[in-house]
Every structure is written in C-alpha cells, then in structure tokens.
Amino acid sequence: MKEIIAKIIQGDCKDVLKTIGVNSIDLIVTSPPYADRREHTYGGIKPEKYVDWFLPISEQLLRVLKPTGTFILNIKEKAENGERHTYVIELILELRRQGWLWTEEFIWHKKNCYPGKWPNRFRDAWERCLQFNKTKKFKMYQEEVMIPVGEWANGRLKNLSETDKIRDNSRSGSGFGKNVSNWINRDKVYPTNVLYFATVCNNKNHSAPFPEELPEWFIKLFTKEYDWVLDPFAGSGTTLKVAKLTHRNSIGIEILPEYVEMTKKSQTEKEFVLFEPKAKYESVKSK
Numbered sequence: 001m002k003e004i005i006a007k008i009i010q011g012d013c014k015d016v017l018k019t020i021g022v023n024s025i026d027l028i029v030t031s032p033p034y035a036d037r038r039e040h041t042y043g044g045i046k047p048e049k050y051v052d053w054f055l056p057i058s059e060q061l062l063r064v065l066k067p068t069g070t071f072i073l074n075i076k077e078k079a080e081n082g083e084r085h086t087y088v089i090e091l092i093l094e095l096r097r098q099g100w101l102w103t104e105e106f107i108w109h110k111k112n113c114y115p116g117k118w119p120n121r122f123r124d125a126w127e128r129c130l131q132f133n134k135t136k137k138f139k140m141y142q143e144e145v146m147i148p149v150g151e152w153a154n155g156r157l158k159n160l161s162e163t164d165k166i167r168d169n170s171r172s173g174s175g176f177g178k179n180v181s182n183w184i185n186r187d188k189v190y191p192t193n194v195l196y197f198a199t200v201c202n203n204k205n206h207s208a209p210f211p212e213e214l215p216e217w218f219i220k221l222f223t224k225e226y227d228w229v230l231d232p233f234a235g236s237g238t239t240l241k242v243a244k245l246t247h248r249n250s251i252g253i254e255i256l257p258e259y260v261e262m263t264k265k266s267q268t269e270k271e272f273v274l275f276e277p278k279a280k281y282e283s284v285k286s287k
C-alpha cells in the first residue's frame with residue numbers, strides 16, 4: 001500500500017497557496033472565517049470587505065485545482081440590522097466572473113442546532129455548501145454516497161401513478177427525466193442536496209470545527225483513494241484527519257500556530273509532516 005501524505009502548513013493561505021503546484025488538487029473543501037465572526041479567536045473580516053478579501057485566495061484555488069476537480073465552500077451570511085447580508089450572494093457572482101462555474105448548492109442542515117428566540121426570525125439551522133468547478137466535466141462518484149431507500153419503499157414506490165411508470169421528462173428542457181418505477185426493488189437511492197449532520201459541540205478546542213461527516217461526504221463523492229484534498233482554512237484539521245482515514249492525500253493551511261499544533265498533535269508525528277512558516281516545499285504532482 002502506498003503511503004498517505006498529510007501536510008499542515010502554517011501561514012496565510014493567500015501566500016501559501018502560491019507554493020502549491022498548478023492543477024494539482026482534486027478537491028478543495030473548506031470553511032473560511034465568516035464575516036465578523038470569532039473576532040476573539042481569529043479575527044473577523046467586515047462583511048463589506050469580504051469579497052475583496054476572498055477573491056485573491058479563490059484566484060489561487062482556481063490555479064491549484066485540477067480541471068476535473070471540485071471546490072466546496074461552506075459559508076453562511078450573517079444577519080445585520082434586521083436583514084440578511086448579501087456578501088455571499090455577491091461572492092458567488094464574483095467567483096463566476098473569476099472563472100468558476102457555480103455548479104450546485106448543498107444545504108447542511110444542522111440537526112442539533114440549539115434553541116433560541118429572535119424577534120424577527122427563527123433559529124438558523126442550515127449553512128450553505130457551495131459547489132464550484134473549473135469545467136463541466138468534473139469527477140463525481142455518486143455511488144459512494146448512496147443511502148438506504150428507507151420509507152420510500154413502503155410508501156410512494158408501492159402506489160405508483162401512471163406518470164411514475166413512464167419517463168417523466170424535465171420541464172426545464174434539460175433532457176433529464178425521472179422514471180420512479182426504476183427504483184422498485186432497489187435497496188439504495190441517491191441522496192438529495194440536503195445534508196443532515198450534527199454540529200460539533202465543545203469536544204474540540206476549536207470554536208467552529210466541521211463535523212467529520214461533512215468533509216467525509218464530499219471526499220467520498222468527489223475523490224478516489226490517493227487523490228489530493230486541500231483545506232486552505234484548516235482550523236483543527238478535521239479535513240486532513242478524514243482525508244487520511246479515507247486514504248486520500250491532503251494539504252491543510254492554517255494561519256494560527258495553536259491550531260497547527262492542534263492538528264499536529266491529533267496525529268502522530270509519523271502521520272503528519274509539519275512545514276514551518278514560509279518553508280518551500282515541493283509541488284504536489286498531478287497523478
């Protein structure tokens with residue numbers, strides 16, 4: 001079995017990304033600091049400045065991603081003065097102008113979000129996981145994330161209408177259609193674009209870690225073993241940990257030394273290679 005590499009690099013990803021080889025990464029999955037959030041831990045970027053701050057970083061992400069690769073951006077706009085801020089929507093438009101295709105938007109439904117009461121809205125139970133690609137021909141392994149057919153088998157699939165038994169062509173003219181009867185006697189179906197994961201509560205020393213299932217789901221969907229996964233805002237290193245467990249190579253970049261140490265300590269020295277700030281390292285070779 002080939003060795004799995006996991007590299008954690010300390011520094012500002014805007015700079016560190018420039019040291020990574022062009023077209024070398026299969027999947028970028030990341031959660032950048034949200035605007036104005038976590039000021040005490042790693043400083044918040046003002047919502048008005050968010051797009052300008054992010055674009056030089058995404059320019060590098062576009063450079064390092066393989067043409068067949070995928071970029072997943074976990075983000076959620078804050079509410080300010082009684083309104084949702086528009087910086088995420090503006091960011092999507094600017095990323096498209098930068099050359100990204102906005103392929104899909106997954107919703108991460110936080111199953112365990114805490115209760116609360118606000119005068120003009122309900123508690124926020126979801127975040128965006130935006131999918132961007134460089135080309136329409138990106139790699140996707142849909143069978144890897146199939147789910148048990150569940151209640152459908154006893155409900156709708158047992159009472160099919162006439163339209164369900166024939167191909168029901170999409171009204172959008174996309175050329176795609178559904179034939180519900182195709183799914184009779186199958187154990188597994190494809191999931192939807194709503195993902196149900198619980199948030200991680202106080203069991204790590206980072207203020208906003210991913211639940212492990214989140215990077216794991218995207219890693220399985222968009223990569224194969226020994227592919228390269230990148231998290232430019234690595235935090236406590238969840239993406240790297242999951243990449244390793246699923247036999248993918250990975251690179252993490254994190255600005256705060258204490259989080260880099262945390263990532264390093266969570267693995268044995270043998271498993272992780274720590275790169276000092278500003279250290280040069282060899283480009284990741286495309287396979």
Ligand SMILES: C[S@@+](CC[C@H](N)C(=O)[O-])C[C@H]1O[C@@H](n2cnc3c(N)ncnc32)[C@H](O)[C@@H]1O
Pocket residue numbers: 011012013014030031032033034042206208209210211232233234235236237238239253254255256259
């Ligand atoms: C939302 S957290 C990511 C948490 C991560 N997904 C995890 O599971 O632990 C964002 C991280 O980005 C780091 N960060 C902020 N600005 C950065 C930058 N310019 N370059 C690299 N890391 C940065 C923060 O220190 C923080 O740890």
